[in-house]
Amino acid sequence: xxxxxxxxxxxxxxxxxxxxxxxxxxxxxxxxxxxxxxxxxxxxxxxxxxxxxxxxxxxxxxxxxxxxxxxxxxxxxxxxxxxxxxxxxxxxxxxxxxxxxxxxxxxxxxxxxxxxxxxxxxxxxxxxxxxxxxxxxxxxxxxxxxxxxxxxxxxxxxxxxxxxxxxxxxxxxxxxxxxxxxxxxxxxxxxxxxxxxxxxxxxxxxxxxxxxxxxxxxxxxxxxxxxxxxxxxxxxxxxxxxxxxxxxxxxxxxxxxxxxxxxxxxxxxxxxxxx
Amino acid sequence: xxxxxxxxxxxxxxxxxxxxxxxxxxxxxxxxxxxxxxxxxxxxxxxxxxxxxxxxxxxxxxxxxxxxxxxxxxxxxxxxxxxxxxxxxxxxxxxxxxxxxxxxxxxxxxxxxxxxxxxxxxxxxxxxxxxxxxxxxxxxxxxxxxxxxxxxxxxxxxxxxxxxxxxxxxxxxxxxxxxxxxxxxxxxxxxxxxxxxxxxxxxxxxxxxxxxxxxxxxxxxxxxxxxxxxxxxxxxxxxxxxxxxxxxxxxxxxxxxxxxxxxxxxxxxxxxxxx
Numbered sequence: 001x002x003x004x005x006x007x008x009x010x011x012x013x014x015x016x017x018x019x020x021x022x023x024x025x026x027x028x029x030x031x032x033x034x035x036x037x038x039x040x041x042x043x044x045x046x047x048x049x050x051x052x053x054x055x056x057x058x059x060x061x062x063x064x065x066x067x068x069x070x071x072x073x074x075x076x077x078x079x080x081x082x083x084x085x086x087x088x089x090x091x092x093x094x095x096x097x098x099x100x101x102x103x104x105x106x107x108x109x110x111x112x113x114x115x116x117x118x119x120x121x122x123x124x125x126x127x128x129x130x131x132x133x134x135x136x137x138x139x140x141x142x143x144x145x146x147x148x149x150x151x152x153x154x155x156x157x158x159x160x161x162x163x164x165x166x167x168x169x170x171x172x173x174x175x176x177x178x179x180x181x182x183x184x185x186x187x188x189x190x191x192x193x194x195x196x197x198x199x200x201x202x203x204x205x206x207x208x209x210x211x212x213x214x215x216x217x218x219x220x221x222x223x224x225x226x227x228x229x230x231x232x233x234x235x236x237x238x239x240x241x242x243x244x245x246x247x248x249x250x251x252x253x254x255x256x257x258x259x260x261x262x263x264x265x266x267x268x269x270x271x272x273x274x275x
Numbered sequence: 276x277x278x279x280x281x282x283x284x285x286x287x288x289x290x291x292x293x294x295x296x297x298x299x300x301x302x303x304x305x306x307x308x309x310x311x312x313x314x315x316x317x318x319x320x321x322x323x324x325x326x327x328x329x330x331x332x333x334x335x336x337x338x339x340x341x342x343x344x345x346x347x348x349x350x351x352x353x354x355x356x357x358x359x360x361x362x363x364x365x366x367x368x369x370x371x372x373x374x375x376x377x378x379x380x381x382x383x384x385x386x387x388x389x390x391x392x393x394x395x396x397x398x399x400x401x402x403x404x405x406x407x408x409x410x411x412x413x414x415x416x417x418x419x420x421x422x423x424x425x426x427x428x429x430x431x432x433x434x435x436x437x438x439x440x441x442x443x444x445x446x447x448x449x450x451x452x453x454x455x456x457x458x459x460x461x462x463x464x465x466x467x468x469x470x471x472x473x474x475x476x477x478x479x480x481x482x483x484x485x486x487x488x489x490x491x492x493x494x495x496x497x498x499x500x501x502x503x504x505x506x507x508x509x510x511x512x513x514x515x516x517x518x519x520x521x522x523x524x525x526x527x528x529x530x531x532x533x534x535x536x537x538x539x540x541x542x543x544x545x546x547x548x549x550x
């Protein structure tokens with residue numbers, strides 16, 4: 001059981017209140033973590049060229065760039081703005097050598113109750129972005145988010161839906177599996193198998209706490225919650241995934257308040273003991 | 276669009292901080308609401324015989340008793356206690372002439388990460404309770420809860436799973452569809468159709484607020500959120516459901532703090548305008 005730091009990727013969200021991207025990169029190097037996954041705000045703050053230089057100098061693998069998506073909008077101008085922004089995200093991902101651009105679909109447009117319509121917009125937005133991403137050789141990874149985010153963050157909420165999109169849209173589109181979002185799904189094992197090696201582009205970890213006090217910012221360190229992470233890892237690896245375990249923990253009241261080196265040490269320990 | 280108060284049922288949870296069951300019954304009569312759905316704590320506080328007398332005296336239909344379920348437990352004694360309690364719940368539902376006993380499956384036993392195992396316990400618990408309920412002529416309605424409750428309240432989280440349980444366990448088991456729990460599901464229309472008239476035993480309403488500030492107690496009044504309730508009602512009615520629209524709103528910071536008669540008036544208005 002468990003993975004060593006050479007197979008761990010630090011998603012910058014895990015220490016977003018403590019460290020800049022430069023500090024994350026240097027922190028990974030210091031602790032022997034070999035992967036990193038930046039969010040775009042941190043990347044832009046650092047500068048894309050400087051980030052690419054630092055990442056290469058420290059020999060890190062970029063397991064993904066977080067994130068594109070956010071496709072549904074109330075009008076044509078909003079939809080076009082989303083497409084333009086996704087194109088920039090593809091460019092940034094390419095510039096830092098990311099293995100994929102993670103897509104978070106987006107929720108309902110302001111004032112809308114039409115979730116089926118939002119899902120159509122997501123499909124069309126991914127299709128348009130995919131065309132450009134293919135021309136750059138960059139895989140897109142759609143990340144289904146937990147159904148509690150269907151209204152305001154992402155209306156792709158199951159691995160089945162993500163697989164259906166991959167079936168429909170074809171090569172270059174894969175999936176980021178985050179245990180937090182999918183652990184409850186009775187079809188999880190089957191849909192991981194269906195995704196297979198080709199589509200499984202990223203594997204994200206944290207834990208579901210009981211009780212969960214906030215819908216967004218109360219995620220747990222691996223081992224502190226109820227998700228059988230080792231079982232889900234066994235499923236993705238049985239399906240052919242051989243990539244990194246990316247740790248992404250939103251934790252306003254706990255981990256974001258601690259010393260970042262201590263957080264990273266805990267991440268490493270828990271990746272050995274609870275993954 | 277909309278339903279009149281003669282097709283509305285008041286779930287006592289909607290005014291649980293303001294009214295006893297007796298007050299709910301009298302309130303329904305005063306406002307022309309023809310259905311009621313008591314929670315067991317309110318029922319026991321009133322006394323089952325007295326409640327049955329009051330409900331009959333006011334000519335109300337009992338659209339359901341909330342609730343049985345809670346099957347998974349760490350040990351045999353806990354599981355037996357759950358079965359015993361469900362038997363008592365069946366007796367209470369029969370005593371007040373309820374159309375069904377609503378079952379909320381239960382979450383993971385303390386310390387467990389085995390959601391598949393919890394789901395097996397739920398199936399076995401329903402099977403045992405169903406045997407007794409059939410002998411009493413009482414339908415059981417399994418209510419899939421939103422996936423955000425999978426850990427601590429109910430590990431049956433989709434209509435598909437509920438339909439699968441009905442397929443497996445047979446006659447006497449149906450489903451309570453609560454729009455709050457299922458609105459996000461891409462398979463919703465199809466699974467409502469699959470359930471059909473026979474299985475659709477109850478239809479519960481409230482709304483999903485954006486933002487939602489609490490996982491349990493921040494549900495909205497119909498029309499204040501993002502759920503296309505009229506569309507879902509059209510689906511359940513197209514499938515043959517001709518029963519009541521039961522309003523069940525957990526709202527610690529808003530509706531539970533208002534005058535209960537005002538809440539009921541708002542329920543009636545919104546059932547006309549947003550259902």
